[in-house]
Amino acid sequence: MELKRRKLLGIALGALTLVATPVARAQNFITVASTTSTEQSGLFKHILPVFRKKTGIEVRVVALGTGQALDMARRGDADVVFVHARSAEEKFIAEGYGVKRLPVMYNDFVLIGPKADPAKVAGGKDILEALRKVKSASAPFVSRGDRSGTHMAELALWKQSGIDIAADKGPWYRDTGQGMGPALNTASSMNGYILADRGTWISFRNRGDLAILVEGDKRLFNQYGVILVNPERHKHVKRGMGQAFIDWVVSPEGQRAIAGFKIGGEQLFFPNAGQEGA
Amino acid sequence: MLPLVFDRVSFAVNGKTIIDRVSMDITEGPRTVILGPNGAGKSVLMRLCHGLLAPTSGAITWRGAGSGRQRQAMVFQRPVMLRRSALANIAYGLKLSGVSRRERGLRARDVLEAVGLSGIADRPARVLSGGEQQRLALARAWALGPEVLFLDEPTANLDPGATRDIETLIGQIRAGGTKIVMTTHNLGQARRLGDEILFLHQGRLVERAPVDRFFTNPASAEAETFIRGELPWN
Amino acid sequence: MSEIIAAVAEASQMIARFDAAVVDIVLLSLRVSLTAVLFASLIGLPLGAVIAVGRFAGRRASIVLLNALMGLPPVVVGLFVYLMLSRAGPLGHFGILFTPAAMIVAQTILIAPIVAALSRQVIEDAWLEYREQLRSLGAGPARSALTLLWDTRFSLVTIVLAGFGRAAAEVGAVIIVGGNIDGVTRVMTTAIALETSKGDLPLALGLGIILITLVLTLNAAAYWVKEATQRRYG
Numbered sequence: 044m045e046l047k048r049r050k051l052l053g054i055a056l057g058a059l060t061l062v063a064t065p066v067a068r069a070q071n072f073i074t075v076a077s078t079t080s081t082e083q084s085g086l087f088k089h090i091l092p093v094f095r096k097k098t099g100i101e102v103r104v105v106a107l108g109t110g111q112a113l114d115m116a117r118r119g120d121a122d123v124v125f126v127h128a129r130s131a132e133e134k135f136i137a138e139g140y141g142v143k144r145l146p147v148m149y150n151d152f153v154l155i156g157p158k159a160d161p162a163k164v165a166g167g168k169d170i171l172e173a174l175r176k177v178k179s180a181s182a183p184f185v186s187r188g189d190r191s192g193t194h195m196a197e198l199a200l201w202k203q204s205g206i207d208i209a210a211d212k213g214p215w216y217r218d219t220g221q222g223m224g225p226a227l228n229t230a231s232s233m234n235g236y237i238l239a240d241r242g243t244w245i246s247f248r249n250r251g252d253l254a255i256l257v258e259g260d261k262r263l264f265n266q267y268g269v270i271l272v273n274p275e276r277h278k279h280v281k282r283g284m285g286q287a288f289i290d291w292v293v294s295p296e297g298q299r300a301i302a303g304f305k306i307g308g309e310q311l312f313f314p315n316a317g318q319e320g321a
Numbered sequence: 322m323l324p325l326v327f328d329r330v331s332f333a334v335n336g337k338t339i340i341d342r343v344s345m346d347i348t349e350g351p352r353t354v355i356l357g358p359n360g361a362g363k364s365v366l367m368r369l370c371h372g373l374l375a376p377t378s379g380a381i382t383w384r385g386a387g388s389g390r391q392r393q394a395m396v397f398q399r400p401v402m403l404r405r406s407a408l409a410n411i412a413y414g415l416k417l418s419g420v421s422r423r424e425r426g427l428r429a430r431d432v433l434e435a436v437g438l439s440g441i442a443d444r445p446a447r448v449l450s451g452g453e454q455q456r457l458a459l460a461r462a463w464a465l466g467p468e469v470l471f472l473d474e475p476t477a478n479l480d481p482g483a484t485r486d487i488e489t490l491i492g493q494i495r496a497g498g499t500k501i502v503m504t505t506h507n508l509g510q511a512r513r514l515g516d517e518i519l520f521l522h523q524g525r526l527v528e529r530a531p532v533d534r535f536f537t538n539p540a541s542a543e544a545e546t547f548i549r550g551e552l553p554w555n
Numbered sequence: 556m557s558e559i560i561a562a563v564a565e566a567s568q569m570i571a572r573f574d575a576a577v578v579d580i581v582l583l584s585l586r587v588s589l590t591a592v593l594f595a596s597l598i599g600l601p602l603g604a605v606i607a608v609g610r611f612a613g614r615r616a617s618i619v620l621l622n623a624l625m626g627l628p629p630v631v632v633g634l635f636v637y638l639m640l641s642r643a644g645p646l647g648h649f650g651i652l653f654t655p656a657a658m659i660v661a662q663t664i665l666i667a668p669i670v671a672a673l674s675r676q677v678i679e680d681a682w683l684e685y686r687e688q689l690r691s692l693g694a695g696p697a698r699s700a701l702t703l704l705w706d707t708r709f710s711l712v713t714i715v716l717a718g719f720g721r722a723a724a725e726v727g728a729v730i731i732v733g734g735n736i737d738g739v740t741r742v743m744t745t746a747i748a749l750e751t752s753k754g755d756l757p758l759a760l761g762l763g764i765i766l767i768t769l770v771l772t773l774n775a776a777a778y779w780v781k782e783a784t785q786r787r788y789g
Contacts, residue, residue, distance in 0.1 A: 074653060083753050088737065105653055105734035119642030120652055224752030231754075249754025277642060279650065373687055394691065401688035404706045404788050413702075417693045447789025461692075 072101035073284045076113070076121035078192055079222040081267070082106030084242035084311055090300040094291050100284050108222065110190025116140060116270075119277035122285040125292075127192035127240075127267045141270040145293050146321035148301050148312045149266045150241050152196060154257035155227070156182075157234040164236075170260040171204035178206055181215040183235035187226050188218035196265065197238045203262065227253075240265055242311040266321055267312070269293070293317065322385045322392055322468050323500060324348045325370060330379035332365055332524075339365050341524040342379070347469075347502060352495060354515030354532075355504040358547060362524040363504040364398075367473045370502065371395045394462035395471040398478065400454040402446035407438060410446045411461045418465055432464040436490055452483030459490050463499075470494060472503040476510065488514060508548065512536060520544045559756075566761030577758075581765060584742040587655050587729070588722035591662035592670075595722075596715050598663070599670030604700040606671070607678035621675060624668035629661075630727030636661040637731050653734040658742070661728040666718040673714045678703045709784040713777040720773045724766065 081087060082104055091102045107115065109126040113135050116124045124141065126132060135141045154173055156164065162180040164173035177184055187194040201208040208216070217235065219226055223243040230237040231251035239247075244255070269289050274280040291297045298314035305311070315321050325347040332340035339362045347353055347370070355363050368374040369381060371393065403410050411429040420428065433439050436456050441449060446457060455475060462470055472491070476484040491514060495501050505511055511518060511532070518535040520528040522543040530540065539545045569577055606617055638644050640652040640660070651657045681703050689699045704711070726744035733740030735749060743766045750759035 082737075083749075103653065103734075103736045103739050105736060117643075119647070222752060224749075224754060228752065228754060247754050249756070279642065279648075368687075371691060373690055397688065397691075401685055403685075403702065404708075414692045417698070445788045448787075 071099060071284075072103050073122040073281050073288060074120065075102055075104050075123045075125055075288070076111075076115045077104050077106055077125040078109050078112060078127060079106045079224065080127070080191075080193065080240045080243050081125065083222075083224050084240075084246050085306070086242065086301070086304050086312060089304040090292075090297070093300045094288065094297070097291070097296075098284075098287055100287060102288060108187070108189040108191030109195065113140075116272045119272070119279070122272055122281045123269060123288055124272065125267065125269045127265055128195045129266060129268065131192075131195065132268050132270060136270065140273055140276055142273050144268045144270050145289060145316065146318055147267045147269050147292055147316055148298075148314045149264060149321070150312045151258065152193065152238050152263040152265050153241050153244060153255045154236060155230065155239050155244060155253050156236040156256040157252050158254050159234070159252070160256060162236065165256040167257050168259055170200055170257055170262055173257045174200060174204045175206065177236050178211070178215075181213060183215050183217060183230075183233050185217045185219060185226050185230040185233070185235045185237040187223065188220040189222065191222070192265070193223060193238065193240055200238070200262065245306045245309055245311055266315075322383045324384050325469070326380075326382050326384050327369075328380045328382075330369065330376045330381055332362075332369060332374065333377045339524050340369065340376075343524075343526045344379075345519065345526055345529065346384075347500075349500060351516035351531075352501045352514060353503070353517055353519060354511045355502070355519045355521055356508075356511045356515075356547075357504075357506065357521035359506055360523075361506075361521040363506070363521055364473050366521060367395070367471050367502075367504055371471050392467055393469040393471065394465050394467040395473065396455070396458050396462050396475050398474040400451075400458035402449075402454055402457065404445070404447055406443045407446045407449065407457050408433065408442040410457060411464050414461045414465055428464055432460045435463070435493070436460045437486075450483075452479050452486065455479060455483065455487055456490065459487065459494070463490075463494050463497075467499055469500045469502060472501070474504055474506070477506075484510075508536075508550075520547070522547075559760075562756040562760045563764075565757035566764055569758070569761045570765065574761075577761060577765070579738065580741055580743055580746050580762065583655065583740075584723060584744070584766075587658045587742060588662060588719055591659045591722050592666055592715060592719040594659070594663040595666035595670050595718055599667045599718075600674050600704060600711060601700070602667075602671040603674030603676075604678050604704050607675045607682055608696055608700045608703065618672075618675065621668055621672040625672050627665060627668065628727065629665055629725040630731065632661055632665050633728035633731035636664065636728065640732065652732065653736060653740060655733070655740060657732040658729045658740060661732045662722045662725070665725065665728055666722050669721060670714055670718050673717070674707075674711055677707050677710045677714065681707050709780055709788070712780050716773050716777040716780075720770050724770060 083106070087104050095101055105115065105121065109128045109131060112124055112126050113131060115121050116135070117140050125147070132144050136144055154164065154170060156162070162177045162182040164176050167173050186197060198208065217229065219229055221229065223239060224247065226237060227239060227243070227247050228249055231249055231253055234252055269292055271282070271285050271289055272280045274282045293316035298316055301312050301314045302310060327343050327345045329342045329344050330340060331338060331342050343366070355366060357363050365374065369376060403413060408429050411432060412425045415425040415428060430439070430442065433442050436459060438453065438456055438460065441453065446454065449457065476487050479487065488510070491501060503514060515532045517529065517531055519526060520535070520541070528535065528539065528541045528544050535544065536548060539548055606614060606621070636657065637652070639646045640649065640657050641647055685703065689702065694702060724744065726748055729742055730745045730748065733745065735741050735745040743762045747759045747762050
């Protein structure tokens, strides 16, 4: 009986070590706080292996909304942020949490809506006009409501079109507090309008009756920036590896990798590192 | 360890008196049988003797030389076996007594043979029949080499065949020098197994006498009623 | 409807050809939840035994507390662990946020109360049956707790299986402390959440089928353990 018990204990300890060891992984990685649009579109899955092959550095992406990503970096839980809300990024740097902002790439937002188009906006080239029409038709509109780059862009557009959406929203305006994918799901199931980034839309598979109704307006331009989290502020930030990633992403090779990412032959993100004023 | 002396011992629960000022001494030698109807308080008295319960008033002392619990053992009305083999159950008791591992195995096998259960040594104890389990319980107690063996209605749940086996074993244990203290409500068993009778009625020790005198000439009315097989008046 | 059928078909193909991504995700899920349930049992089983057998002030309160903690919402546990492990938090210097280690910590916290509360119940029931006999043989509280842990081992196995099922099926805790990082902290439940939000139903469904199969198998195993051992060991 004693022998049997000792054998059991031995097996248990063996299993324990077997299970526990892989948990302590290699330290050759950086943590990048990014947005759901870059992660869910599949961009990172495409470009990160190229970077890893070149440098041996593993990039771990935590995908949240822009607001959450910047907060996460403020807490020191990321080495690099890669988001798309310029004013929020500049505030981040002004507060001393980031070192420098570099433009990387852009894509655009599109206004998605039901093919039946009750607000009659299809084919238009003016997003502000389209939003005004959606409001006067009281057509269902889904907002991300999660302080993401897309959400901030949406709010800015309402403001530009002269509508105080916070005060004037009716039951047609659905503030869901969700990421891009879930919000698209919601819009699809209620046949509503929604502002989305083109990248997520192209890779989204549950379209239902929705289609792109308004695109091409310059105001729908969506710029992405990359920032190293300030090592002065958080001593543990992996400065060397983080900077290596930033350097690569704005380098010709990195920019080529971004341009090379296509879904169904269509390019999703357009590299523009080094562009003045981006 | 013996004698075990009770000095005006009472035991009450929630205001209800179960043992009422019992004074007695249990001495070496005679087989002591505590007899009485159901509800007399026999089981509680046994637990007081064994130390599982503490009296609410009065004193219980072992006046003789020697150490505490290990030199006495108890067999309950329902045997409680651990979820392991019959042999392991006996070894468990020996382990708690501080017996070495090798010694445990040997002693356990010896006592299993003495009670006639060698064949089922490796069987899971809990699947044995009621009679076998009670024999095993006796074996477990016997293996400890106790000075006193308490038995609380050990055959109340057994058929006559199993009962006879148990009674024979008790005799063997007694022959080895162990003092037997046993409760029963069965008159025949009391006559077979007792040398002296302590008659308990409603928590009071009503009579104490050698077995022959008790049955032929009971001194108390309650004892007389009980022996006649009548229900006691309350 | 045709969409669902198409999704199920694609999912079955993925499973049949052992799609590499799916295999990685399933293996990680198993690693995280098995490790968590191991630690949770190392904490919860002795804790349950001690509370079942012990007598101390506040015992009833701890039982109530344990039972209440069984209902901890996973997402709340996730938030709490995140705040602890964040660099801005007290345990940030360990740097285990967004790694499987953090997920194991969160799931251990989630499962330990379940194991403790359920084992406490099982052991206390056994204690009622065994208590007098164990005391009679001379077992103290610590020894009794160990003996009961071993004796109730089959019921405890089903409790551990239940704990593992709960861990493998939760998403709220692991998604917050793990970050659902592709190839690093993506487990079945978080992958299902992600793929569903992307509208990619086949992959989500495929993982869902695997997860449900796992949970059903666990429950069947737990039932079988109970039945088979009941017959064999009593």
